[in-house]
Amino acid sequence: MNVERIKNAEIMLDNVGMTYDAADGKKVQALTSVTMDIQKGEFISLLGPSGCGKTTLLRIIADLLQPTSGKVLIGGETPKEARLKRKYGMVFQSAVLYDWRTVIKNIELPLEIIHEGKAERRERAVKMLDLVGLSEFANHYPRQLSGGMQQRVGIARALALQPEILLMDEPFSALDEFTREKLHIDLLKIWRKTNKTIIFVTHNISESVFLSDRVCVLSPHPGRLSAVIDIDLPRPRTMEIRDTPEFTALVAKVRNSFEGV
Amino acid sequence: MAAKVNKKRRSAVQSVVCPLIFGIALIAAWQTGLLHIVLNTDEYVLPYPTRIITIIGENSDKIMTNVWASVQVAVLGLIFGSLLGYLIAIFATVFPKYGSGGLTIVSAFNAIPIVALAPVIINWTKDVSSEAEVRSAVAKVIVVTVVSMASMSVNAYRGLTELPPFSDDLMKTYAAGRLTEFVKLRLPNSVPYIFTALRVSVPGSVISALVSEYFAEYITGVGRQIRENILIAQYSTAWAYIVTACIIGIVMYAVLMVIEAIVLKKRR
Amino acid sequence: MKAIRKIVNSKAFVTLVWIAVIIIIWEICAARVAEVKRTPENVLPHLSGVIDSLTSDRKINGSQTALGMVLENAGATLSRAAVGYVIGIAAGFILALLMSLSGIIEKIAFPYLMLIQLIPILGMAPIINAITGDIAVSRIVIAAILTFYPVAANTLAGFKAVRREAHELMYSYAANKLQLYTKTMIPACIPYFFTGLKISAPMAITASILVDTLQGGIGLGCLLSQSLKGAMTRYVFWDIVFFSAVIGILSFYIMGLIETLLCPYKRLEKKGR
Numbered sequence: 001m002n003v004e005r006i007k008n009a010e011i012m013l014d015n016v017g018m019t020y021d022a023a024d025g026k027k028v029q030a031l032t033s034v035t036m037d038i039q040k041g042e043f044i045s046l047l048g049p050s051g052c053g054k055t056t057l058l059r060i061i062a063d064l065l066q067p068t069s070g071k072v073l074i075g076g077e078t079p080k081e082a083r084l085k086r087k088y089g090m091v092f093q094s095a096v097l098y099d100w101r102t103v104i105k106n107i108e109l110p111l112e113i114i115h116e117g118k119a120e121r122r123e124r125a126v127k128m129l130d131l132v133g134l135s136e137f138a139n140h141y142p143r144q145l146s147g148g149m150q151q152r153v154g155i156a157r158a159l160a161l162q163p164e165i166l167l168m169d170e171p172f173s174a175l176d177e178f179t180r181e182k183l184h185i186d187l188l189k190i191w192r193k194t195n196k197t198i199i200f201v202t203h204n205i206s207e208s209v210f211l212s213d214r215v216c217v218l219s220p221h222p223g224r225l226s227a228v229i230d231i232d233l234p235r236p237r238t239m240e241i242r243d244t245p246e247f248t249a250l251v252a253k254v255r256n257s258f259e260g261v
Numbered sequence: 262m263a264a265k266v267n268k269k270r271r272s273a274v275q276s277v278v279c280p281l282i283f284g285i286a287l288i289a290a291w292q293t294g295l296l297h298i299v300l301n302t303d304e305y306v307l308p309y310p311t312r313i314i315t316i317i318g319e320n321s322d323k324i325m326t327n328v329w330a331s332v333q334v335a336v337l338g339l340i341f342g343s344l345l346g347y348l349i350a351i352f353a354t355v356f357p358k359y360g361s362g363g364l365t366i367v368s369a370f371n372a373i374p375i376v377a378l379a380p381v382i383i384n385w386t387k388d389v390s391s392e393a394e395v396r397s398a399v400a401k402v403i404v405v406t407v408v409s410m411a412s413m414s415v416n417a418y419r420g421l422t423e424l425p426p427f428s429d430d431l432m433k434t435y436a437a438g439r440l441t442e443f444v445k446l447r448l449p450n451s452v453p454y455i456f457t458a459l460r461v462s463v464p465g466s467v468i469s470a471l472v473s474e475y476f477a478e479y480i481t482g483v484g485r486q487i488r489e490n491i492l493i494a495q496y497s498t499a500w501a502y503i504v505t506a507c508i509i510g511i512v513m514y515a516v517l518m519v520i521e522a523i524v525l526k527k528r529r
Numbered sequence: 530m531k532a533i534r535k536i537v538n539s540k541a542f543v544t545l546v547w548i549a550v551i552i553i554i555w556e557i558c559a560a561r562v563a564e565v566k567r568t569p570e571n572v573l574p575h576l577s578g579v580i581d582s583l584t585s586d587r588k589i590n591g592s593q594t595a596l597g598m599v600l601e602n603a604g605a606t607l608s609r610a611a612v613g614y615v616i617g618i619a620a621g622f623i624l625a626l627l628m629s630l631s632g633i634i635e636k637i638a639f640p641y642l643m644l645i646q647l648i649p650i651l652g653m654a655p656i657i658n659a660i661t662g663d664i665a666v667s668r669i670v671i672a673a674i675l676t677f678y679p680v681a682a683n684t685l686a687g688f689k690a691v692r693r694e695a696h697e698l699m700y701s702y703a704a705n706k707l708q709l710y711t712k713t714m715i716p717a718c719i720p721y722f723f724t725g726l727k728i729s730a731p732m733a734i735t736a737s738i739l740v741d742t743l744q745g746g747i748g749l750g751c752l753l754s755q756s757l758k759g760a761m762t763r764y765v766f767w768d769i770v771f772f773s774a775v776i777g778i779l780s781f782y783i784m785g786l787i788e789t790l791l792c793p794y795k796r797l798e799k800k801g802r
Contacts, residue, residue, distance in 0.1 A: 064697055083703055090701040096694040099794050100716045109712060113702045141794040161702065272632075279636040302660045362543030366551070372777040374735035376742065376750060377770040380757055384572050464647050471652040472739065484652045488743075491655040503653055510647035 009037035010197050011061060011165070015070035018056050018223075029222030030056045033070065036216065036228065038199070040164075043191060045208035045215045046201045047254065053223025054201050055169055061199065062088055062167050074165070082165075086114065089158030089196075091168040095150035097142035103153050104129060104138040110161045128156040131190055148179035152186070159194060166198045173202070181239065184210055188237060209250045210237060219259040227257035308497040316501040324483075324505055331482040332509060334398060335470040338405020339462060345406065346413025346458070353414070354421040354447065364418055371411035375469050379404050379476040397479035404473040409462040416458035420451025453528070456521045463517050467510045483509065552576065570763045579771060582764035589761055598752065599768050602741075606749040607776070609665055610737035613672025617733065618726065620673065621680030628681075629688040629714065630706075642685075645678045651739055658743050668740045668748075672733040679732070683725035687718025720795070723788040730780035738773055749773060 018031040031053035038044050046054040059065040060072060063079035074082035082088065097106050107125040116124070129135050132152040142150055151171055158166060172180045188211065191198055202208050208215045212231050219226040231250055233241055241247055290296045292309050300307065308316075317324060349367060353360025379400075386400040424446060432442045471484025480489060483506045490499035536542055555576060563569040570578060583596045590598065624642075628635040650671060658667040691714055699709045741750025749769055756766035789795055 062697075062701060064700065083701060086703060088701050090698060092694045092698070094694065096692065096698055098695075098713070098716065100719070100792060110702045112712065113699075113704045113708050143794065167701075275633070276636040276639075279633060280638075280640045283637045283641070300660060306656075306659050358538075359543055359546070362540060363547055365540075365544055366547045369778045369781075372731040372781045373774040374731065374738050374777050376735055376738045376753070377773045380753070380766070381770055387572070464649075467647075468649045468651050471649050475739075475742070484649070487652055488655045491659055496656070496659065499656055503656060506652045507648045510649055511644065514647050 008039070009073075010040040010042070010075055011038040011199075012073040013037070013057075013061075013070070014072070016057070016060060016067045016072060017069035018053065018060065018065065019068045031060075031067075031223040034225045035070075036225065038197060040197055041195050043188075043198045043211055043213045044200065045212040046199065046218060047203065047205065047208040047215050048218035048223075048258075049203060049220060051223070052218040052220040054203075054218045056223065057218070058167055058169055058199060058201050061165075062090060086110075086161050087164045089161060089163035089166045091151075091154050091158045091166065091171045093170045093173055095142070095147075095154035097150055097153055097157075099142060102139050102141055103134065103145070106142065106153055107157045107160050109157060114161065124160055125156075128160050129153075131159065131193065132156045132186065146179075148175050148183060151175065151183065155187070155190065159190070159196075164197060166196045168198065168200045170201050170203070172207070173204070180207070185239065187211065188235075192236065205254050206242065206247075206251055209233075209247065209254060210242065215254055217254060217257045226259045227254075229254055229257060306496050308500055312497055313500045313504055316497050317504065320498070320501060324501065327481060327483050327486050327502070328505060328509060330398075331467075331470050331474065331484065331506075332513075334401040334473070334482070335405055335466040335509075335513070338402045338470065339409050339459075339466040341402065342406040342409025342466070343413045343455075343459070343462065346410040346415075347417045347455070349410070349414040350417035350421055350451075353418050357422075361418070364414060367411050367414050370407060375404060375408060375472050376476075378407060379473040382407075382473075383476055383478065393479040394481070397477040397481075401470060401473040401477055401482075405466050405469050408469040409466050412461040412465065413455070413458040416454045416461075417451050420454025421447045424450055453525060456517075456525065459517055459521075460514075463513050464510055467506070467513060471506060568763070570767070574764065574767055579764060579767045582762070583768055589765065595762070595765055595768055598765065599749070599772055602747055602749045602752045603772065603776070605665075605747045606668070606737045606741055607734065609668035610672045610733045613669040613737070614676050614730065614733040616669065617673035617676025617729065618680050621677045621725065622684055622722065624677075624681045625684035625688060625718075626710075628685055642678065642681055645674070646682075650674050651736060654736070654740050655743055658740060664740060664744045664746060664748070667743075668737045671736040671740055675732045675736050676729040679728040680722065680725035683721045683728075684718055687721025688714055690721065691717045719792060720788070723784060726788075727781050727784045730784050731777040734773065734777050734780060 013034050013036050016031065016034045017029070020028045020030050022028045034057060046057055048054045056065060060067050061074070061079060063083040072079050074087060077085075097103075098109065101109065104122070104125050107128050108121045111121040111124060126135070126138070129138055132155055134149060134152055134156070137145060137149065142153070145153065154171070155166075172183055175183065184207065200208070200211060209231055215229045215231060216225055217227040217229065218224065229250070233244075233246060233250070287296075288310055290299075291307075292311065294304065294309075297304060297307055304312075346367075349360075349363065353364050382403045383397070383400040386396050386403065389396045389399045428446055428450075429442065432446055435441075437445065471482065471487075474482035474485035475488055477485070483502050486502045487499050487506070490496070490502065555573070559569070559573045559575045562573045563575070566572055569575075583599075586594055589595050593601070624638060628638055654667065654671055657670055658664060661667045661670060695713050695717070696709070699713055704712070738748070738750040738753070741748030741752075742754050744751070749772070753766060753769045755761060756763060756769070
C-alpha cells in the first residue's frame with residue numbers, strides 16, 4: 001500500500017468489499033472493491049438507491065460492520081482504534097434522542113461517557129446547542145420538539161465529543177422539504193465553523209450536490225462505486241445556488257452516472 | 262457463509278437444549294432429595310416426582326372428574342367473560358365518551374382481589390338452584406366471567422379504535438355506513454387484539470376457577486382438592502392435583518396458541 | 530357556562546357518573562333484597578350499613594371496633610404483601626437484566642418464565658404454606674412469585690425495545706457495558722418496568738389475602754373467613770370486601786403516580802417525530 005496515501009488521507013478505503021449470506025444460503029455482494037481516499041475536512045456524499053451498499057459502507061467506516069475483504073484506515077489506524085479514540089460522531093435517520101433527558105442532558109450524554117467534569121460538560125453542551133441555534137430549548141424534553149429541531153439536537157450531540165469525522169446516515173430523509181433545505185444551510189455553516197470531515201449518506205440527488213465537495217455514486221446489484229463526481233460549486237453555498245444552470249448541470253451529471261438502476 | 266448458517270442452527274439447538282438441561286437438573290435435584298435440603302423440607306410435604314406420578318396414575322379417574330369440573334368452569338367463564346368484554350368494547354366504540362369512561366371502571370374491577378369477589382358472588386347465587394353442585398358451578402363461572410371480561414374489553418376496545426392510519430377516511434370516501442365500517446374495518450382489525458386479551462385471560466381463567474373453588478359450597482375441582490388434601494395432610498395427593506393444575510394451565514394455553522396460529526395465519 | 534361544560538365533558542366527570550350509576554343499581558338491589566330476605570346483610574347490604582359499620586365505635590369483639598379490627602389485620606396482610614412485592618420486583622428485575630446480558634441465561638430462563646404465568650401459583654398457596662410452615666413467610670413467598678413474572682417479562686420487553694440505533698450510538702462512543710446499561714438500557718426500560726409493577730401490585734395483595742384464609746390467626750383473609758362463618762357480624766365481611774377492592778385499585782394507581790413522578794417527560798404531549 002502506498003505510504004503517501006496513508007499519510008495524506010483522513011479516510012482511506014482500499015478494495016473494500018462486503019458479502020452477506022442470504023437466507024437461502026446464497027452469497028449476496030453488498031459491496032464490491034471500493035477504493036477511495038477522503039481528505040481531512042472534506043464533505044463527501046454517498047449517494048444511491050436502496051440496496052446499493054451506501055449505508056453498509058458508512059457502517060464499515062464506523063466500525064459497526066467488518067468488511068469481508070479489503071482494508072479501511074482512518075488517519076493510519078483501523079476503524080476500531082479510531083472509534084475507541086472517539087473520532088466518530090454519528091447522526092442517524094431519526095434523532096435517537098433519549099426521552100427521559102432534557103435537550104441539554106442529551107447533548108451531555110457522550111461527555112458523561114468519557115467522564116468529563118460536570119461544569120465542563122455543561123459548558124460544552126451549551127456551546128453545541130448554541131451552534132445548532134437551539135439555546136432557548138435547553139430544558140425542553142425531546143418530545144416537545146419538532147422533527148427538524150430533534151435532528152439538530154442529534155447533530156449537536158454528535159459534535160459534543162469533538163470528533164474528527166461526522167458520519168451521517170440519511171439524517172434529513174424523514175423531514176419535510178422546507179425543514180430539510182433550512183437544515184442544509186445550517187449544516188454547511190456548522191461544517192465551516194468546526195471543519196469536520198463529513199460523510200453523508202443520502203438517496204436525494206440534489207441534496208448531495210448542494211452539500212458536498214464530492215459525490216460518490218453507488219449502484220446496486222452488486223453494490224459498487226460507479227462514479228465520483230467533483231462538485232465545484234462555489235462556497236459558501238446559499239439557497240439561490242439551486243437555481244443556477246451549473247447546479248442543474250451537476251444534478252444531471254450525477255443522475256446520468258448511475259448504472260443499472 | 263457455512264459458518265453463519267451453522268451459528269444460526271447452533272443457536273436454535275441451544276435454546277432447546279439449555280432449558281432442557283436445567284429442567285432435568287431440577288427434577289434430578291428433586292428426586293435425589295437435594296431440593297428438600299435447599300427448601301428445608303421433607304419428602305412427606307414435598308414428595309418425590311416418581312411418587313407424584315404414581316399417585317396420579319392410581320387416582321386418574323377421580324382426578325379426571327375434578328379436572329372436568331375445573332375446566333368446565335374456566336372455559337364457560339372465559340367464553341361468557343370474553344363475549345361480555347367484547348360487547349362492552351363495542352359499546353365503548355359506539356358511545357366513545359361514556360364508553361371509555363366505563364372501560365376505566367371495568368379495568369378497575371380487574372384490581373379487585375378475587376378473594377373478595379368469590380364469596381360475594383357465592384352469596385348472590387344462593388337461590389339459583391336447590392342443588393349445591395349447580396349453584397356452586399354458577400357462582401364459579403360468574404367469578405371467571407368477571408375476571409376474563411376486563412382484559413377482553415380493554416384490548417378489544419383498542420382493536421376497534423386503533424385503526425391503520427387513514428383507513429377510516431378511506432371508508433368515508435366509499436360513503437360506507439357505520440355498520441359497513443364496523444364489519445369491514447373495525448371487526449377484522451380487532452382480531453389480533455382478541456388474542457392478546459386471551460393470552461392474559463386464559464391463564465387468568467384457570468387461576469380464578471381454582472381460587473373460586475376454595476370458597477364454593479360444593480367440594481369439587483382441582484383447586485379445592487389441593488386444599489382439602491392438605492387439610493387432611495395428604496400431601497402426595499395434593500401434589501398430584503398441583504401437577505394436574507399446571508398441566509391444565511399449559512394445555513389450555515397451548516390450545517389457544519394453536520387456534521391463534523390458525524386464525525392469524527393469513528395475516529403474516 | 531363554559532366552565533360547567535368543561536367539567537361535564539371531563540374524564541373525571543364521566544367516571545363519577547359511572548360510579549353513581551353503579552351505586553344506584555346497588556342500592557336498588559339492596560332495597561329489593563331487604564324486602565325479601567330475613568338477613569339482607571348476608572346477601573347485599575345497603576351501602577349506608579357498610580359505612581355505618583366502619584364509622585361506629587361499637588366494640589365487636591370486646592376490645593376493637595370494626596374499623597380498628599380491619600385496619601390491624603390489613604396491616605399484617607399488607608405489610609407481608611409489600612415485602613413479597615419488593616422481593617419479587619428485585620428478583621424479576623435482576624433476572625431480566627441477566628437475561629439481557631447473557632444469551633445463555635436468556636435461553637435457559639425464557640421457557641420457564643413463560644411457564645410460570647401458566648402455573649396457577651395461587652392454587653399452590655396451601656402447599657407453599659405447608660413447606661414454609663409459617664403463614665407470614667408464605668404470604669411473602671407467594672406475593673413475590675406472583676410479582677416476579679410480570680416484572681421480569683415486562684422489563685425484558687423493555688430491554689428488547691431499545692432501538693438498534695441507541696446501541697450503535699453507545700458503541701460509537703466506545704461506551705462500556707456498565708455505561709450502556711446505566712445510561713441507555715435501564716432508563717429506557719423504566720416505563721415497561723412500571724407496567725409490570727402496575728399489573729402485579731393488586732396480584733400481590735390478592736395473594737396475601739388468599740394465604741390468610743388458609744390458616745387462623747391474624748390477617749384480612751382470616752377475618753373474612755371468620756365473618757363468613759358467622760363468628761362476627763357480617764358487616765366485617767363487607768368492610769373487608771370494600772377495603773380490599775379499594776386497596777387493590779389504589780395500588781395500581783399509586784404505581785402509576787410514582788411513574789409520572791419519576792418520569793416527568795411522560796406527562797408531555799408527544800409532538801411529531
